Amino acid sequence: MTAAFVGIDWGTTHRRAVLLSRGGDVLAEHADAEGALACAGRFRPALEALLAHWPAAGDDVPVVMAGMVGSATGWQAVPYLGGETPLGALGRSLVPVAEAPPGRRWFIVPGYCIRGEAGEGEPDVDVMRGEETQLLGAMELLDAGAGGSPHASDGHYLLPGTHSKWVRLEAGRVVELRTFMTGELFAQLRERGTLAGVMRGAHGPVAAADPAFGRGVRAMAGSPPPALSHALFGARAHVVTGGLAPDSAAAYVSGLLVGAEWADARQRPSHEAPVRIIGEPALAALHAACAAHFGRSVQALDARAVQLAAWRALAREGAEP
Numbered sequence: 504m505t506a507a508f509v510g511i512d513w514g515t516t517h518r519r520a521v522l523l524s525r526g527g528d529v530l531a532e533h534a535d536a537e538g539a540l541a542c543a544g545r546f547r548p549a550l551e552a553l554l555a556h557w558p559a560a561g562d563d564v565p566v567v568m569a570g571m572v573g574s575a576t577g578w579q580a581v582p583y584l585g586g587e588t589p590l591g592a593l594g595r596s597l598v599p600v601a602e603a604p605p606g607r608r609w610f611i612v613p614g615y616c617i618r619g620e621a622g623e624g625e626p627d628v629d630v631m632r633g634e635e636t637q638l639l640g641a642m643e644l645l646d647a648g649a650g651g652s653p654h655a656s657d658g659h660y661l662l663p664g665t666h667s668k669w670v671r672l673e674a675g676r677v678v679e680l681r682t683f684m685t686g687e688l689f690a691q692l693r694e695r696g697t698l699a700g701v702m703r704g705a706h707g708p709v710a711a712a713d714p715a716f717g718r719g720v721r722a723m724a725g726s727p728p729p730a731l732s733h734a735l736f737g738a739r740a741h742v743v744t745g746g747l748a749p750d751s752a753a754a755y756v757s758g759l760l761v762g763a764e765w766a767d768a769r770q771r772p773s774h775e776a777p778v779r780i781i782g783e784p785a786l787a788a789l790h791a792a793c794a795a796h797f798g799r800s801v802q803a804l805d806a807r808a809v810q811l812a813a814w815r816a817l818a819r820e821g822a823e824p
Contacts, residue, residue: 504524504525505525505559506557506559507524507818508523508564508817508818509521509522509523509557509564510567510813512810513568513570513571513572514539514571515540516539517534517535517536517538518536519534520532520533521814523818527815527818533557537549537553539574539577542578546572547578550566550609554566562606565608565609565610566608567814568612569632569633569636570633571632573612573632578600579600579611581598582598582613583615583630584596584613584635585615586618586677588615589674589676590635591642593635593816593817596612598612598613612817613635614631614632615630616628617629619679630680630682635677636810636814637806637809637810637813638660638670638672639812639817640814641660641779641781642656642672642675643815643816656672657673658671658776658777658778659671659768659777659779661778661790661801662780662781663783663787663789663790664783666682667682667684667685667686669681669682669764669768683763683764685764692735698735698739701738702756709753711792715747715748715751715758716755716757716761717792718755718758719738719754719761720758720761723766724762724766731763735756735759738755738756738759741755761790764790765793765794777801778794778799778802779803780802780804781804781806781809784803787803
C-alpha cells in the first residue's frame with residue numbers, strides 16, 4: 504500500500520505520529536517525548552528525523568500537525584479559528600509551514616478561540632489546540648454510525664488531561680468551550696507547596712475505585728459546592744487532625760479537582776445531558792466515577808480511534824497540492 508499522509512499530534516510534552524495509506528489504512532505509528540518544549544528551536548530537524556524512520560513517506564506525502572506545535576511557544580504561531588468555522592472545514596483551513604523545504608507540503612491545524620457573551624464582568628474567552636482534531640474525529644465516527652445523520656454528534660464532550668476541555672457542539676460547530684487546569688494543578692500541588700508534604704504518601708496514579716477519591720468528589724457535589732481553594736486546604740486539615748490517612752491525600756485532592764469540573768458543568772445549560780469522554784482509559788474512568796456522583800451518564804470514546812478518524816478526514820479533505 505502506498506503511503507499518502509502523515510498526521511502528527513504534537514503536544515507540549517509528547518508527539519504521536521501515524522502514517523496512512525491512500526485508502527486510510529495505518530501503515531506505521533510512532534510515539535516519543537519530542538514534544539513542543541523539547542523541540543524548541545529545532546522543530547524542522549525533529550520532523551525530518553521522524554520522517555526518516557518512514558522512507559515510504561516521500562517528499563510528495565503531506566504532513567499535517569496539530570497541537571501546541573502551532574502555538575506561540577511552538578514551531579509557528581497559527582491564528583485561531585472562531586466558533587463560526589465548523590469542524591468540517593478544518594481540512595480547508597490548514598496553514599502551511601513557512602520553514603518547509605521547497606516542494607514539501609507541511610501544514611499545521613489551527614486551534615479554536617471561543618468567546619462567550621459579555622456579562623457584568625469580562626467577556627468569557629477560551630482556547631484549544633489539538634483537541635479540535637479529536638472532536639472532528641468524534642464527529643466523523645458518530646455521524647457515520649448514525650447513518651450519516653449530520654447532527655448525531657451534537658452534544659457535550661469532555662477531553663480530560665493536563666488541561667481538561669469541556670466542549671459543546673451544535674451542527675458541527677464549537678459553541679461552548681471551558682478549560683480546567685486539573686492535571687497541571689494536581690501535579691503542582693503534589694510536587695510543591697502546602698499540600699505536597701501530605702500528598703507524597705501515595706505513589707502512582709489515582710484509581711477511580713479509591714474511597715478517598717470518591718470522598719473528594721462528594722465534597723464538591725454539594726449545592727452550592729465549596730470554594731475550591733478552601734476545599735483543597737481542607738485536605739491538609741483532614742490529614743493533620745487524623746481524619747484522612749496521608750496515603751489517601753492525593754486521591755482525595757484528585758477527587759476535589761475532578762469534582763470541581765463536574766460541579767461547574769452542573770451550572771451549565773443542558774446539565775443533565777450525557778457527556779462523551781475522549782481520553783486515556785484511566786482518566787476516563789475517574790470522570791465516569793465522578794459523573795455517577797452528579798447523576799450524569801457518560802459515553803467513553805476510544806482516543807486512538809477518534810484521532811485516526813480525524814487524520815483520515817483531513818487526508819481526504821485537506822492538504823491538497
